[in-house]
Amino acid sequence: GENVEQHPSTLSVQEGDSAVIKCTYSDSASNYFPWYKQELGKRPQLIIDIRSNVGEKKDQRIAVTLNKTAKHFSLHITETQPEDSAVYFCAASQRSAGNMLTFGGGTRLMVKP
């Protein structure tokens, strides 16, 4: 089955700096790569996703890049703000398989004011 590795497990940045979280996956058949943000005590919520026919996607301060050849994808957050502090999860799935997501282990992002 699919295996998703996520790095780093913790990341501390100064407000205004950029943050990058990286993930690798093992199953070349995976074609859907979402990112979830989980604030303390809350449910994970989708913040951005990318499909295998796209190399990059942006939404305001958030961008995701995908390299299918190398089987890795990354989340980029620019101009970080204290409210970006949370745990971020990457995931991968084959859309044809009922969208069963395999998650990475998570990255705790701390943005220091």
Place this chain on the structure above:
Amino acid sequence: DAGITQSPRHKVTETGTPVTLRCHQTENHRYMYWYRQDPGHGLRLIHYSYGVKDTDKGEVSDGYSVSRSKTEDFLLTLESATSSQTSVYFCAISKETGELFFGEGSRLTVL
């Protein structure tokens, strides 16, 4: 919010007792999932359902069973709870866009 509710939200039980967690949705989504969340492991799939009475195992299904007798309800049962099943359990539905939407979670402590 995709109309997902989980119950109970918190439960403390003793080793060896049966536990059932309920997930209820109001939007008639076909796919439903149970994940557990543990530090360092992210979210791991326990079981999923692709329709009434249609269920299958996920990555960490040992010690768990599920049932889906109605579209709106997906039950997760621990027949004999163990301390290793102390976790936060999330139910999720799959929207037509492909997005997984999670419930608020159920925190289970097995003493």
